[in-house]
Amino acid sequence: MLTPLTVDSFSMTRLSGALFDLGLPALDRENLAEMAIVRRAVKGGETLFRQGEPLVALYEVHAGCFKTTVTLEDGRDQIAGFQIVGDILGLDSIGSERHTVEAVALEDSQVWVVPFSNLETMCARSADFQHAFHKIMGREISASREMMILLGSMRAEARLAAFLLDLTGRMQARGFSASAVNLRMSRQEIGSYLGLKIETVSRLFSKLHQNGTLSVRQRDVRVRDHVALRKIASAVASE
């Protein structure tokens, strides 16, 4: 599994993302080396880690996009989330010290590999670093909580709108366009994530395209009317 590692010394001097770009001047090249943080390439379709594997490291997405999936006892599997640049993979496994999800690259990607034990050592050494790490975990908890709310209280159209707003919002925060998205995932995968069937997702994209909220061409999506999209996402739908 832990195959070719590529360490790009340029990027090591200017790191981005939640785990590193914390305004911690202390976390420089020297710290990185000490923590044995390296970069690893993951090809599209390749699995980064599987359900049940012991926790060895956390991963920060440096480039590309991942999906995390859970396989249920009966064999079906559901998508637990999509991770883009700056997101952390592996937080789910800290409770049990084993991965509870599988992470698969949706396109050619790169991750920073952060050995977990070194990370805890680092936490003990720096109060700022510790606090920052706790905030990352806390944000993960809030995010899952929000997803629960979405799945528990929104109708199909609102779910899709919220999904698009979340995705574009995250992309924008990482410096991408807030309106033009190239979806890396299939309708199937979006449906699985949102608790909807592929046909429903497709129909909703068509509907939003027709009424001018979006412009959809396969996986190229452009948000034409942010206000309308926001309105749909917050539409009441039952208690």
Next chain:
Amino acid sequence: MLTPLTVDSFSMTRLSGALFDLGLPALDRENLAEMAIVRRAVKGGETLFRQGEPLVALYEVHAGCFKTTVTLEDGRDQIAGFQIVGDILGLDSIGSERHTVEAVALEDSQVWVVPFSNLETMCARSADFQHAFHKIMGREISASREMMILLGSMRAEARLAAFLLDLTGRMQARGFSASAVNLRMSRQEIGSYLGLKIETVSRLFSKLHQNGTLSVRQRDVRVRDHVALRKIASAVASE
């Protein structure tokens, strides 16, 4: 808000629950005093903390039962979870340093109040303590993730069965009966948590009562057939 505090010196010598009962011999009476951990009584219906309030402390439920709710912009609110003895309240707020949910006691309860900054200090001091705390946060992440799966892929009957199995399982882990439960929450609240309407919840209780899986009398529920309940919870229902 932070009204009368009761410190029970007997209980302080023998603490239970996730945050304290970690097999950490170091966390004795002296540490508790140093961390300024105190016990506080919360009457049924009383609010422990509200959405938007700054994070001051985490709380471990020492006795009783809580619900956490999120109020959406449009005024509706949804239940994010139920916390029983041993559960931690406030983890949701670590990401933003403000509470994202409101916590309300469902009956007369008691909590341990753990000032957050002291907790981080403690983490820095003890690697074991730090690791234990990380596991607690990790478990919270996994739990929310599981709830997402439930809401995204299960039909109504499976949701209720899973809810009951989760609740009784947690009760059992804390030394209560695994089959007899007195629900502290209304049908309304269960429905809100599971993304179902009150009528649906009621009908399902009736159905499970009639077919002998449960015995239901108001909020007194007894699991008669654990195997059947488990089967219902794992029934396939769509992708």
Next chain:
DNA sequence: CGCGAGCTTGATGCCGATCAATGCATGTGG
């Protein structure tokens, strides 16, 4: 060109929401 995976679109059905009424506990005042 033809094949296939992924996507779209239509027709139908079912689960759970909605609307509406009744039942059943607890509490309060006469």
Next chain:
DNA sequence: CCACATGCATTGATCGGCATCAAGCTCGCG
């Protein structure tokens, strides 16, 4: 102690949204 009110739960009838079933369609690729 009963009459009545109030809040929660149950049960029934109907409706609607999304799943399901079933064809086509589009686009990339050998």
